[in-house]
Amino acid sequence: MTLVDRLVAPGASRGEIATSFGAAVVGAALALVLTVRADLPALAVLVVALVGFDLFGGAVVNATASAKRWHHRPGRTRWHHLAFVAVHVQPFLLALVVPGFSWLMAATSYGAALVAAVLVVFTPPPLRRPVAFALTALALVAVTSLTTAPAALAWFAPLLLVKLLLAHLMPEEASR
Numbered sequence: 001m002t003l004v005d006r007l008v009a010p011g012a013s014r015g016e017i018a019t020s021f022g023a024a025v026v027g028a029a030l031a032l033v034l035t036v037r038a039d040l041p042a043l044a045v046l047v048v049a050l051v052g053f054d055l056f057g058g059a060v061v062n063a064t065a066s067a068k069r070w071h072h073r074p075g076r077t078r079w080h081h082l083a084f085v086a087v088h089v090q091p092f093l094l095a096l097v098v099p100g101f102s103w104l105m106a107a108t109s110y111g112a113a114l115v116a117a118v119l120v121v122f123t124p125p126p127l128r129r130p131v132a133f134a135l136t137a138l139a140l141v142a143v144t145s146l147t148t149a150p151a152a153l154a155w156f157a158p159l160l161l162v163k164l165l166l167a168h169l170m171p172e173e174a175s176r
Contacts, residue, residue: 030052091109132166144157
């Protein structure tokens with residue numbers, strides 16, 4: 001398996017690869033500019049740029065047909081999907097290195113993503129998409145209303161939820 005297969009998906013088209021890496025690079029650059037303008041420490045700038053690369057690129061990757069085929073292939077269970085969500089510990093990494101990104105923000109964004117993911121994967125398949133959208137909307141309001149991220153990271157929790165709940169957990173639907 002090549003690096004592109006691991007970062008995007010096996011069998012990804014050139015367009016999917018270009019779009020995914022384009023979003024990742026532009027997102028990392030945007031995160032870099034925002035954190036430099038916020039005068040964050042160098043380590044925080046580096047970590048936020050890497051997290052930006054992962055989340056901006058990952059939201060696009062997880063929405064591609066090739067990634068949907070890969071992540072939802074035969075033999076993949078709800079536990080695989082929950083593990084994918086659970087390993088996204090970036091909120092705690094940010095709390096560790098970014099001044100003003102609180103542990104409460106980390107726990108709230110991580111917990112909201114994980115609880116919503118559990119609810120989505122245990123929802124009957126015909127209702128998963130609307131339930132995922134409902135829970136994403138509710139989690140967005142909860143995270144952004146109950147906690148405060150530094151302005152340079154206001155994008156983080158919404159993008160984490162989109163990447164994990166709307167892009168990753170939703171299988172590809174057949175064309176009509």
